[in-house]
Amino acid sequence: MSQVLLETLLATPFVSRIGVQLEQKGTELTGVLPFTDTLVGNPLIPALHGGAVGAFLEVVASASLLVSQPMARLPRPIDVAIDYLRPARAQDVYARAIVARSGRRVANVRVEAWQGRTEAPVATLHGHFLITPEGADSAS
Amino acid sequence: MDPEPPEDPEEFQKRLDALAPLIVDGAPYAVSLGFKIIEMTQRRAVMTTPYSEDLIGDPETGTLHGGVITALLDHCCGMAAFGGLGARHTPATLDLRIDYMRPAKPGCDITAEAHCLKSHGLVAFVRATAHDGDPEDPVAIAQAAFMISGASKAAHKRAMDAIRGGGE
Structure with missing residues (x-):
């Protein structure tokens, strides 16, 4: 657990601007993206912006890595693949991540986001992140 | 199924020039991040977002958050798909894959350039790069697929009905 970095992540200008919140129960983490008008991408549907x-999924991925083990730095994305399964409506979005593998340098994370029902996800992310576990040599 | 853009390239470009800015200025999220269209043709879109301290993702280095690049690439790819699919309905992202090649330089605006590689019927395939000054040294590359969804068709119809009938 990297509680200080978790707070740093949430206080990061971009993250606090889109309003991501984290609900933490032990090591289980749920991300919340409260709905605001500025998140809308297509007002005619209306649907949240894919971006x-x-x-949001990237932030929840980073947060889940910080919860999974002590880190010396914020994780940095190497690549992400996002599948958009349904239009994200003008409502709050929730997301939970699974750290599939976490090595000394690279972690593989999957995140799923939903709105009304967890069985009906609106988007999933699968990505690799560059990590710096505490105590590991920080390669520059 | 919609046909490939039939027409008269001049007419097509006119429609693109009229509609494309609406898809940016009409999207609150794009407006809030400061997205602007630089260039828009049938299969190519170039967009930019200004550097802002509000959008920093790493306070130590001052680099923009990956999410800003994600959003710009998503929107820019969507614009190229919009053109490629005939510039009538706004397509929805099916999937978006991004490789973050390097952190963006602090203080630099980001430009994204997207090409619609192929479109037929309701689906379009797009490839894009994002750079912070030198197109040969991208900060990220992306590949995405888009689709004209039932929801976007229904929304288009509602909007057209509202324009024609003033809403009933």
Whole structure:
């Protein structure tokens, strides 16, 4: 657990701007993206912007890595693949991550986001992140 | 199924020039991040977002958050798909894959350039790069697929009905 970095992550200008919140129960982490008008991408549907949902998934991925083990730095994304399964409606979005593998340098994370029902996810992310576990040599 | 853009390239470009800015200025999220269209043709879109301290993702280095690049690439790819699919309905992202090649330089605006590689019927395939000054040294590359969804068709119809009938 890297509680200080978790707070740093939430206080990061972009993350606090889109309003991501984290609900933590032990090591289980749920991300919440409270709905605001500025997250809308298509007002005619209305649907949230794919970029807003994608950014939210990236933040939850980073947060889950910080919860999984002590880190010396914030994780940095190497690549992400996002599947958009349903239009994200003008409502709050929730997300939970699974750290599939966490090595000394790279972690593999999967995140799923939903709105009304967890069985009906709106988007999933699968990505690799560069990590710096505490105590590991920080390669520059 | 919608046909490939039939027409008269001049007419098509006119419609693109009229509609494309609406898809950016009409999207609150794009407006809030400061997205602007630089260039828009049938299969190519170039967009930019200004550097802002509000959008920093790493306070130590001052680099923009990956999510800003994600959003710009998503939107820019969507614009190229919109053109490629005939510039009538706004397509929805099916999937978006991004490789973050390096952190963006602090203080630099980001430009994204997207090409619609192929479109037929309701689906379009797009490839894009994002750079912070030198297109040969991208900060990220992306590949995405888009689709004209039932929801976007229904929304388009509601909007057209509202324009024609003033809403009933």
